[in-house]
Amino acid sequence: MSEHNGRGSIQGERTWHADWALLPDGPARDVLFDVDGGRFVAITPGVPAAQAAADGAERLPGVVLPGLANCHSHAFHRALRGRTHHGGGTFWTWREGMYAVANRLDPDSYLQLARATYAEMALAGVTAVGEFHYLHHGQDGTPYDDPNAMGLALVEAAREAGVRLTLLDTCYLAGGLTADGHSELAGPQVRFGDGDVDGWARRVELLTDHTAGGPAHLCVGAAIHSVRGVPRQALARVAEFTRSRPGGPAPLHAHVSEQPAENEAALAAHGLTPTGLLAAEGVLGPQFSAVHATHLTEQDISLLADTHSTACFCPTTERDLADGIGPARALLDAGARLSLGSDQHAVIDLLEEARALEMHERLDTLQRGRFTAEQLLAAATAHDTIGWPDAGRLEVGLRADLVAVLLDTPRTAGSDPAQVLLAATAADVDTVVVDGEVIVREGRHRLEDQRRLGAQLAAAVEPLWRD
Structure with missing residues (x-):
């Protein structure tokens, strides 16, 4: 039996066998995964490896996790890695470097950079990415012939890299806020704006x-920049626009109290915190994610x-920019959900993001555990917060996303499979x-090996820094 897998090809029956897997009810040994039409049709623990191999199952080494969800990405920020540390500086000086890179990209160069960035994510076990997209128009703010040319470059980049994309198309109308009100977009920011909310x-x-007959690997959501x-x-x-989408309420994200x-x-301007202001205007809700959520009352x-609502933490970015440590445990205890993102891609490693969630709490509270x-796994696999509710768990009927993490590398050898998130890195995927569909096999992306991917990233990044 075969059926269309929703990704533009016919995907028949496939079977994988894992030594270990992190199932919804806990770690399990010798797990057989039967897949048809791109979804799990049976998941059976306790199947001996020899029997599975005799029946033609493909072996998955180490421990198998659900696909990881990178819920907050700015693909073009990947060009900033290793370029922003001279002289220290602050978040605000870092932002000037970010604007300079943003001002040099066009649809062709953005496709090149984003394709390699998303491939790097795939190598790290990411199966879906939430792209907080505000780099919309030409350098002077004039729309391209297709006003979504930059967004469509991201859609094509994700397709080629083999990951699902949630395009969180971002409303960005003002250049800043003081007690006197909002300032106009200026300089590189003019690329981000659509004039007003109706234009957006x-x-x-x-x-x-x-949900509307377009690319099956694409979910269109929205974002309020801040x-x-x-x-x-x-x-x-x-917020109302996202709630009235033809396929049902769409994800809505916003930078909050970074x-x-x-x-x-x-x-000063409103007498309310950012969260309080969003609440007063009816923005919060089950579809909403507060990104960073670092300085909350x-x-x-x-x-x-x-x-x-969900709080999306990006620990490797928050520490890279010296933003601070957010109240993750307090949010979870109060009843909010947690998700994770790699944001500016100082590191692309969702295993590290999950580990950092715990480690930052240890530093802040002087307590372990x-x-x-x-x-941690739930935060790293929160696909529903970016519009993919049928992914993120190893469960019959859901999308067949699998990530096999090796247990015999110098980093993971001897580790308890149940604690792999506290030991492994992206290099162990x-x-x-x-x-x-197999996107990465034996640590190599289907498009190119890791050495070639590095060359692709260098070719995409270096021209953005030339005088």
Whole structure:
């Protein structure tokens, strides 16, 4: 039996056997995965490896995890890695370097950079990425002939890299916020804006996703850049737009309280924290993710939890930019959900992001065991927060996403499979399957080996830094 797998090809029956797998009810040995049409049709523990091999099952080494979800990405920030540390600086000086890179990209060069960046994610076990996309127009703010040319470059990049993409098309209307109100977009920022919220919505409506007959690997969501970048009167309209999408409510994300200066500006202008302002305008809810959520008050935590919102932490970015350590444990205890992202890609390693969630809490509280291994895995596989509710668990009926992590490398040898997230890195990922299709095998992407991928990344990044 075969059926269409939703990715533009016919995917028949396939079977994999794993020595270990992290199933929803815990670690299991000798697990047989039967896949048809890109979905799990049977998952059977306790099948001897010799029997599985005799029946034609492909072997998955080490321990198998569900596909990892990178819930917050700015693909073009990958060009900043190893380029922003001279002289120290601050988040705000880092941002100037980011603007300089943004101003040099066009659809062709963005496709080249994003394709290699998404392939790097696939090598790290990422099967779906939430792309917080605001690099919309030409350098002077003039739309391309296709006003979604930059977004469509990302769609094509994800297709070629073999990962699912949630394009969180970002409303970005203002250049900053002070007690006197919002400033206009200026300099490189003019590329980000659509004039007003109606212009943004009209452009987004030109995109289609798998719920509306478009590319099956694409989910179209939305984002509010921040309360600095979107005036108060537009916040509710963006939220309403996402709730009225043809395929049902779409994911809605926003940068929230990444910097103390953002809180100070919101309080000065509105008498509310960023979270309080978003709550007052009806933005929070089950489809909403507060990205970073670093500098929250107790009331902010309650607002996010009471509305069943998600907090998306990006620990390797938050430490790279000296942003601080957010209240992850307090959010989870209050009832909010957690997800993870690699944001500016100082590191692309969702295993490290999950481990850092625990390790940052240890540094902040002087206590160990702040999260269970199961809680860390849930944060690293939160596909539903980026519009893929049928992924993120090794469960019959769900999308057949598999990540095999080796247990015999210098980093993982001797590790308890149940604790692999506390030991492994992206370098230990051996095999990645997305919707039943092998994207990475023996640590090599289907498009190119790792050495070639490095050359591709260098070719995409270096021209962006030439004088």
